[in-house]
Amino acid sequence: QKEVEQDPGPLSVPEGAIVSLNCTYSNSAFQYFMWYRQYSRKGPELLMYTYSSGNKEDGRFTAQVDKSSKYISLFIRDSQPSDSATYLCAMRTGANSKLTFGKGITLSVRP
């Protein structure tokens, strides 16, 4: 079992839909959780960052971490065509440790 599993997708939704992206992990030592967004032929860019459990909201984006279930989610409300990208979850154990990434899921939002 890989340390971080992410739904492979791809995922296609109509504009305005609520999107739920998920990752599960096996290492209970993970404490820092991130979501990166990667547009085609670009480098990943940090979208959301959460430390430990709980929710974090930023505009149309909400990140949730459930450490008891080893499960993290990213919700996108009122999805837009500009949200079409690959989304990667990432996590690490300590403040200065290396990141472990999920494989990423490609999202397409249809106008």
Place this chain on the structure above:
Amino acid sequence: DAEITQSPRHKITETGRQVTLACHQTWNHNNMFWYRQDLGHGLRLIHYSYGVQDTNKGEVSDGYSVSRSNTEDLPLTLESAASSQTSVYFCASSGVAGADTQYFGPGTRLTVL
């Protein structure tokens, strides 16, 4: 503004040649990382460095080497390029604080013929 740059952006080379990919960051970050990204595999860590003169192997380090002589640069060398090393390569850097996370460069698309 601080940034992280990679060069070249595209490279075509032949099997057996030595290739060096450059990574330069102006964030003054201690930590630097090299990844490769392939369909079906996601981002895989090749090498990383936590400071000058420090280098460490990642999960797919065979056939690659790095050296860190200053804070700003971490060049990645393919000693003898193989077709299996055709990929997109990303460099990233980060600070050392808990809230710090990795900032990625734009990537280098390498083709080995």
